Amino acid sequence: GAGVSQSPSNKVTEKGKDVELRCDPISGHTALYWYRQSLGQGLEFLIYFQGNSAPDKSGLPSDRFSAERTGGSVSTLTIQRTQQEDSAVYLCASRTGRDMNTEAFFGQGTRLTVV
Amino acid sequence: AQKVTQAQTEISVVEKEDVTLDCVYETRDTTYYLFWYKQPPSGELVFLIRRNSFDEQNEISGRYSWNFQKSTSSFNFTITASQVVDSAVYFCALTSGSARQLTFGSGTQLTVLP
Numbered sequence: 155g156a157g158v159s160q161s162p163s164n165k166v167t168e169k170g171k172d173v174e175l176r177c178d179p180i181s182g183h184t185a186l187y188w189y190r191q192s193l194g195q196g197l198e199f200l201i202y203f204q205g206n207s208a209p210d211k212s213g214l215p216s217d218r219f220s221a222e223r224t225g226g227s228v229s230t231l232t233i234q235r236t237q238q239e240d241s242a243v244y245l246c247a248s249r250t251g252r253d254m255n256t257e258a259f260f261g262q263g264t265r266l267t268v269v
Numbered sequence: 270a271q272k273v274t275q276a277q278t279e280i281s282v283v284e285k286e287d288v289t290l291d292c293v294y295e296t297r298d299t300t301y302y303l304f305w306y307k308q309p310p311s312g313e314l315v316f317l318i319r320r321n322s323f324d325e326q327n328e329i330s331g332r333y334s335w336n337f338q339k340s341t342s343s344f345n346f347t348i349t350a351s352q353v354v355d356s357a358v359y360f361c362a363l364t365s366g367s368a369r370q371l372t373f374g375s376g377t378q379l380t381v382l383p
Binding site: 185189196197202204210212213245254255258259261262 | 300301302304306312313314316319321360364365366369370371372373374375376
């Protein structure tokens with residue numbers, strides 16, 4: 155595909171369940187970011203992958219959150235034992251190479267609702 | 270650590286007015302890049318512009334212009350003759366050599382009234 159693809163677009167889950175959110179970055183983009191956007195709020199950085207380097211996990215809010223990126227492409231964000239405060243839109247972005255002078259392209263996000 | 274501050278939470282203007290969105294950044298790095306993104310009601314973030322720390326030239330693109338001033342650590346965005354379609358949340362962002370994460374400000378909700 156031409157852009158960053160995220161699935162599902164919407165997810166409703168019960169409190170305490172685990173969820174997996176998927177991100178397909180633009181082909182060839184080695185940098186991948188996950189952000190969380192709560193209603194009416196800004197973008198909260200979660201995690202950053204760059205090629206085969208160790209990911210920057212400094213933004214993950216708790217050990218219930220984890221992410222992996224397989225084969226340097228697709229990424230999965232997992233939230234275990236979901237809580238109501240996890241309800242938000244989860245955005246994925248990808249960027250080409252290590253060069254900072256490139257814009258990040260965003261997917262349309264996954265809207266997670268924990269009931 | 271790096272930080273982006275957008276002090277204006279919400280701005281409302283009448284169509285055809287000019288409006289400036291403020292962005293102030295903090296970083297210890299001498300090499301860094303600044304970005305503006307637009308998030309329309311549909312939700313998808315759209316890239317508008319990037320600027321590197323060595324290029325202080327202002328830029329104009331149609332009704333949009335950007336003023337980068339290192340002396341005040343600001344990268345402000347002006348929309349001239351605003352239109353209803355400009356209504357969106359606008360985010361300023363920063364990435365730098367020591368922190369490759371892309372740090373966003375809290376955003377400014379711009380509403381352009383007809």
